[in-house]
Amino acid sequence: MSKPQYAKEDVEIQTRQAGYQGFFRLDLIKLRHRLFNGGWSQWFSRELFVRGPAVAAILYDPALDQIGFVEQFRIGALSEPTGPWCLEVVAGISEPGETPEAVIGREIQEEAGLTPHKLIPICNYLSSPGGSDEKLHLYCALCDLSAGGGVFGLPEENEDIRLHVAPAAEVFANLYTSRFNNAATLLCLQWLQLNHREVRAGTLLSR
DSSP, X not given: OOOOSOXXXXXXXXXXXXXXXSSSEEEEEEEEEXXXXXXXXXXXXXXXXXXOEEEEEEEEEXXXXXXXXXXXXXXXXXXXXXXXXXXXXXXXXXXXXXXXXXXXXXXXXXXXXXXXXXXXXXXXXXXXXXXXXXXXXXXXEEOOOTTOOEEEOOGGGTOOEEEEEEEHHHHHHTTTSSSSOSHHHHHHHHHHHHTHHHHHHTOGGGO
């Protein structure tokens, strides 16, 4: 693939101010940018949902061939026919100065009570670049899932998180039944399905 025609230097920001600051932040930005056919766009305004970098990981036990994922309440899923409790990968938002590996190690301990013994990078992507700056770093976390599930999370952060453990074959057979209804979880599970044999055998780690 060819490199992008333009870069950050081809955007001019006239003003940027915080329109809302609560649990999340919303910035109001007035800007213009270069056009593909030459020249500049007119000045226009956009709202930016400020989330920043985040990290997520699917939990996998190669010895048992089992997958772990978490279930928790999500406000954005209030209108979903199946309800606002989503099955997801473990995930968390990066604090300033934290590496993605440190973030996901902390989150796996908080949300699943586990310590991964290996992290395999999958990819990173912008979750919704039309209005948010969130960038997700995805991993496959190799863990011991022999203890099964449980309820975890930090009460001071209003977390009530249930860990589910299921055979890989069962999870793969139900990828598109709408139970896994968010992009990070589907991407991680699709990657694991594609690389299942190598991950289980340990040969992917040597690449």
